[in-house]
Amino acid sequence: MKQGIFRILENSPVTDQVMRMVLAGDCSAVSGPGQFVNIKLDGLFLRRPISVCDCDSHKITILYKVVGKGTEQMRTMRGGELDVLTGLGNGYDLSLSGEEPLLIGGGVGVPPLYWLAKELIAQGKKVSVILGFNTKNEIFYEEEFRALGADVTVTTVDGSYGIQGFVTDAMAGKQYSYFYTCGPEPMLKAIYRASATSGQFSFEERMGCGFGACMGCSCKTVTGNKRICKEGPVLVKEDIIWEK
Amino acid sequence: MGKVNTKVTLCGIELDNPVVPASGTFGYGYEFAELYDINCLGTFSFKGTTKDPRFGNPTPRIAECTAGMINAVGLQNPGVDKVISEELPRLAKCFHKPVMANVSGFSVEDYAYTCEKLDKEAQVGWLEVNVSCPNVHGGGMSFGTSPEAAAEVTKAVKKVTTKPVIIKLSPNVTDIVSIAKACEEAGADGISLINTMLGMRIDLRTRKPVIANKMGGFSGSAIFPVAVRMVYQVAHAVKIPVVGMGGVSTAEDVIEMMLAGATAVEVGAANLVNPYACRDIVADLPRVMEKYRIESLSEFIGGVQ
Structure with missing residues (x-):
């Protein structure tokens, strides 16, 4: 973990509710996909934890949904600096992926899978991605995943785009060696039940x-x-106890 | 003005400075030792330890508030045996001063059992007995809300221990002074206060409490004035030393607490927002002392006019 001051290079909408922020600073504490950063905002007591969507030696990209006071405040930022804790959490273990990993993201659970897909593809893996959203105008990063070279399937609950239904409906026809997922807990639970292999849940x-x-x-x-x-x-699939 | 003296003596043990991370915000020290040399601290109070291992309350356990936060962790800890066999050896590698052992329980016997075990640990300098946790039922705070129960715990712990016993009190009471006095009469070597204030938040969207346990302990800078008031009241009513805490986040806050009567000052929620908070406060103390023309902190305790 490291505390650092990051400069806001970009803060722009990717949908009505989801923003992309690019932060420049010392990224040496960030160890890999699945980690998060914790951001201090003026006037708010606790920091805001947000997953890392992409990272290189000097830039971190985060995607965040505007849901409350903190993210509302972040949405209005134009430039300036932020106090950020980086290198937090235990991310995805890429070594277990096998040759054909499947990545499944739901809503704002999609962002950490982007960097993961990038890294796995760089290792020569054949990566498939299922992105689940409620409706067409909430979809983001479909093209970005394609540009990495991933095989992308999009599902929408209302059927306004891609396959109608949940991510698990799209999983049914897929062959995969292992899976990685991030998204709302009901989705994670459904994937836990529907998955044919081991995998990792964020x-x-x-x-x-x-x-x-x-x-x-x-x-x-x-x-x-x-x-x-x-x-x-x-957490790895074998470790999970569903309580709620 | 030349060199300032930040040393204070708490129940017979000298501290390099009065800054003490509060229990539950500093783990067993080693998370923070990765960030800075925690030997710059006066001491620290480690995570509240109970007889048996505890998972604590269901999540969510945390809620944001204006100038503060609510927690309802519920004394998650590995239990005293594992604390002694695993946590303390790890702690000893990164911290080389006497440490404050924070203890909680669900019966008078629990408190005595856990304190007796920790009392035998060489690195334990003080026992901080928490009779004020708002987040567990049938334990913790229920011992700190009546003078009789608090005195009973104090007596039982004193009987089986040799090290200074500091009783940590709850602000969620009608008359904290009477409870502090009862502890003093029962043999307590010190009083620490305040634990968190019972609070609650409700989510407008779901219309449910934000915290799974509904209520939790409110801490952070918002409670600082309440803490100063209670430290002042207790310090003027008892002869034993008082450890002040509640919303402390700056060197100025530390000095204000000491003016109110605190011998040492614990820092809690601030550690969670700025992991370097205590290191920064320690580093800033000499500057603030010089600004207010304080040569020696120990001579300054209770100096409010």
Whole structure:
């Protein structure tokens, strides 16, 4: 983990509700896809944890949905600087992917899969992606995933674009060696049941600190209590206990 | 003005400075030791430890508030045996001063059992006995809301321990002074206050409480004035040292707490927002002392006019 001051290079809408922000600064603490950053905002007490969508040595890209005070404030930012904790959380383990990994994202769970897809494709893996949204005008990053060279399927709950239904409907016809997913918990649960292989799930929880100090985001797993911010947010399928 | 003296003595043990990360915001130290040398601290109070392992409350356990936060962690900890066998050896590698052992329980016997075990640990300098956790039922705060129950816990712990016993009190009471006095009479070596204030948030969209446990402990800079008031009241009513806490986030806050009567000052929620908060406060103390013409912090305790 590192605390750093990042310059806002870009902050632009990708849909009505989802924004992309590009932050420039010291990214040396970021170790890989699936990690998150924790952002301090003026006038708000707790930091805002947001998953990393893409990262190189000096830039972090995040995609965030405007849902409350913090993200509303972020939406209005034009340039300036942010106090950001980077290198948080235990990300996806790429070594388990096999040759044909499947990546499944739902809504604002899509962003961390972008960097993951990029890395897996760079390793020569044949990557398939299923992106699930409620409706057509909420879709983002379909083209970006295609540009990486991934095989992309989009589902919408209302059928306004792509396959009508849930991501699990699109999973049924896919061959895959392993899977990685991130999205709302009901979706994760459905994938847990529908999946034919092992895989990794990225979870979301309200956090106090984001770096393992407060025990605010703990969950029970097969291998003991884990903190979503520290041992998570990514958990392997065999470790998960569904409580809610 | 020349060199300032930040040393204070808490229950017979000298601290290099009065800055003490509060229990539950600093784990067992090593998460923070990755970020800075935590030996710059006066000491720290480690995560509240109970007789048996505890997972704590269901999530969500955290809610944002104006100038603060609510937590309902519910004393998640691995239990005293694992704390002794696993956490303390790890702690000893990164922290080389006496540490404050924070203890909670669900019966008088629990408190005595856990304190007796931790009392035997060489690195434990003080026992901070939490009779004020708002997030567990049938334990914690229920011992801190009546003078009789608080005195009973104090007596039981004192009987089986040799190290200074500091009783950590709840602000969620009608008369904190009477409880502090009862602890003093029962043999407490110090009082620490305040634990979090019972609070609640409701999500407008779902119309449900934000916290799964409905209510939780409110902390952060918003509660600082309440904490200063209670520290002042208790420090003027008892002869034993008082450890002040509640919303402290700057060196100025530390000094204000000490003016109110605190011998040492704990810093809680600030660590969660700025992981370097305590290091920064320690580094800033000499500047603030010089600004207010304070040569020695220990001579300044309770100096409010």
